[in-house]
Amino acid sequence: MIISGIIALLLALFQYAYKSKLSGKRSWLLMLLRFISLFAVFVLLINPKFNTVTYYNEKPNLVVAIDNSESIRYLNQTESTTDFITALKANEALNDNFNLEFYSFGKELNSVDSLSFDETQSNLALVFERLSEVYNNSISPTVLISDGNQTYGNDYTYLTKRYKQPVFPVILGDTTTYTDVKIQQLNVNRYAYLKNKFPVEVIATYNGNATVNTQLKITAGNAILFSKPVTFSKSQTSQIVNITLPANRVGVTSYRAEIVPLDNEKNKVNNIKNFAVEVIDQKTSVAIVSDILHPDLGALKKSIESNEQRSAEILSTVEFLNKSNDFQLVIVYQPTNNFRALFSEIDKLKLNKIIIAGTKTNWSLLNQLQSNFKQELTNQVEEFQPTLNQNYATFIVDNLNFGEFPPLKAEFGSTSFTVPYQTILYKTINGNQIDEPLLATFEINDKREALLLGEGIWRWRAQAYMNENSFNTFDNFMGKLVQYLSTNKRRTRLNVNYESFYNGNDNVKIIAQFFNKNYEFDDNATLNITLKNKATEAVKSFPFVLKNTNYEVDLSGLEAGDYSFTVKVNSENISKSGELKILDYNVEQQFLNANVTKLQNLASTSQGSSYFITNASEIANDLLNDSRFATVQKSTKKVVPLIDWKYLLALIALSLACEWFIRKYNGLI
Incomplete structure (x- = not known):
């Protein structure tokens, strides 16, 4: 910078003190302007950087999570x-020292708009997640306002270890111990088979000091089935x-498990649990035939067996031929x-089938054994990732x-179909979708078939578990494919997916798809559902919402009740x-007290109170x-290059303009 100043001064002196004929104040003024222009240009070329430090105060957050479930009302x-929430919001000292953030939770965590205390589930684990x-x-200390009773999700005691903030539980409810007998848990399979018997396990618990006698009953309608x-x-x-219990009638049958209340019981709601079982008249049997491991x-x-309506058996070709009539x-x-x-036996029995091809497949033979598709023979292996056809x-x-699923390994080369397929x-x-099926279905001569061109589907099931912490999504996908292939019903333009019965706290969602006459998904249709309560004859209508x-x-x-729709x-x-x-069941009404011990343990392990x-x-x-939780002063350091300083550019322009004007005025240009 000093050298630049010296050079700029020497050049200005050379221009107006040595070569110029001007003298006096005009010479000194022009020399000053030339010095400013040159020095500013040299400084821009050097482009020094300056540090600017800004200080600010950062208040900690105060996170308030409020239980919005029905148990609080109960x-x-x-x-x-x-009243407590209102007091927190009105506390000026808290607002001055914290950024207050309010959330409510039931099955999901949401920002607070208003509290209704009508959530049917409590998922405290999701709160901390x-x-x-x-x-x-x-720095975000957390106030948890809850009774500590969890009805959904993972145990929040373990998930709080991932949450690095002190938790201050505010316990809703009292610690008074009431005499109570209740059905703690009821285990039963969702499905049973006609003319079989299905097991029911009832776990009943008691809270009290005296010895008491009562009775457990299972009823269906007015009939007592067990006592x-x-x-x-x-x-x-x-x-x-x-x-x-016997399964004597096809369809959904409702049952009621009841433990007779004691004389001095306060909560009699938890003495009853309704459950239902769907009785089906047959079981779909699937043969998985392979001569390799x-x-x-x-x-x-x-x-396949995740659905109790289906069974699967792994067989060799010889074993299958000995019992081929047992499978659908x-x-x-x-x-x-x-x-x-x-293949000859399958054709003779007119069985539906899924063909899964991979690196061990004998394509020369497979091309001969059927005429629905042909595979180009290259004797090379390729990896294919899947992309869903949204218009299936x-x-x-x-x-x-x-x-996101791992690729499947299969024969490299094109696959051509000789029949219409979906x-x-x-x-x-490599991220590029090609117009060839990896998984396809087709119907020919009243038979349904599917073709999967790749091995390694076990990785898909594992990936589904990694994504969802459950195999359910993949198993449901395979279940729908098996259900479609195990029946010969003609496809329809309107498909409706629903369960035959729902527990009282379940999400009751019905999914539908509608296709145009070319069996392409129609996203411009208007669908409505009309429900009729069989007991009250009340009729309600709801519109469907398009989701993907x-x-x-x-x-x-x-x-709760029976509905036709x-x-x-x-x-x-x-x-x-x-x-x-x-089914009539409200899990939030099963509690008499707050779970004080669990909330106090949560406070101590997280270093709260x-x-x-x-x-x-x-x-x-x-x-x-x-x-x-003190307010912390923080600073931000910003490095600013001089070239970003626009005033310096303005100074250069101004000095050059003034110099030009003076020289022009004096006839030097």
Whole structure:
């Protein structure tokens, strides 16, 4: 910078003191302007950088999570909870020292608009899971206003270890112990088979000190199917009763498990649990035929048998031929030279089938054994990733994020079909989708078939578990494929997917798909569902909402009862009817007290403190006096290059303009 100043000064002196004929004030003024221009240009070329430091105060967050479930209302804590929230919002000291953030939770976590205390589930684990994504890198003490009773999700005791903030539970409810006997849990399979017996397991618990006698009953309508006396005492606080009931009628049958209330019981709602069982008259048997060992076989069997209406058996070709009449569907896994007789038997029995091809498939033989498709023979292996065909029209397919699934290995080369087919999944190579099916279905001569061109589907099931912490999404996908292939019903333009019965706290959602006459998904249709309560004759109508490639309606607010429904397409004379049952059960009404022990343990392990709602006013002072939550002064350092300083450019322009004007005025130009 100094050298630049010296050079600029010397050049200015050379111009106006040595060469110029001007003298006096004009010479000195022009010399000054030239010096400013040159020095400023040299400084821009050097482009020095300057550090600017800005200081600011950062207040900690105070996160308030409020239990918005029905149990708060049932424990008569709505008014005290609302008053406490109002007091927190009005506390000026807290607002001066914290950024207050309010959330409510039931089954989901939401920002607070208003509190209704009508959520049918409590998922405390989700609270800490979601909050950890937002607040783990900041100072954010958390006030949890809840009774601590969780009805949904993982145990929040373990998930709080991931949450790095102190938790201050405000306990809603009292610690008074009431005498109570209840059905703690009831285990029963969703399906049973006609003329069989199905097991029911009832776990009954008792809270009290005296010895009491009562009775456990199972009823269906007005008929008592089972009755047994049960005894509880201070030392024997639980009983497990196992029952087997007959399945004599096809369809959904409702049952009622009841443990007769004691004379002095306060909560009698938890003495009853309704349940239902759907009785079916047959079981779909699937044969998985292979002469090689592969992890895909076990994955297919597990996936198919996740639905109790289906069974799967892994067989060799010889074993299948000995019992071929026992199956409704055959999965032909990587056919080899031993499969000639198997294909002949399948054709003779007119069985539907799924062919899965891979690196061990004898394509020369497979091309000969059937005429529906042909594979180009290259003797090379390629890896294909799946991409979902959003316009698949045969049945409803959920998108499982197939693009994230591992690739399948198969024969490289094109596959040509000689029959009309529908593509479920396209092949994708190196991120580029090609117009060839990876998974396709087709119908020919009243038979249904599917072709999967790749091995390694066990990795898809594992990936589905990694994405969802459950195999359900993949198993449902395979279940729909098996269901379609195990029946010969003609496809329809309107498909409706629903359960025959729902528990009272379940999300009652019905999904539909509608296709045009070319069996392409129609996203411009208007679908409505009309429900009729069989007991009250009340009729309600709801519109479906378009979600991706499905139409969906949420009926979670319906009261318990038996319903008949009709789904209708407004623009065309197409409809589909059915029946469903909603069982009367409210899990949020099963509690008499707050779970004080669990909330106090949560406070101690997270280095917080617990409070009862009756003395919750102390929490404000404790938070304000806690040195961990002091306001922190932070600074930001910004490096600014001189070339970004626009005033310097303006100075250069101004000095050059003034110099030019003076020289022009004096006739030097």
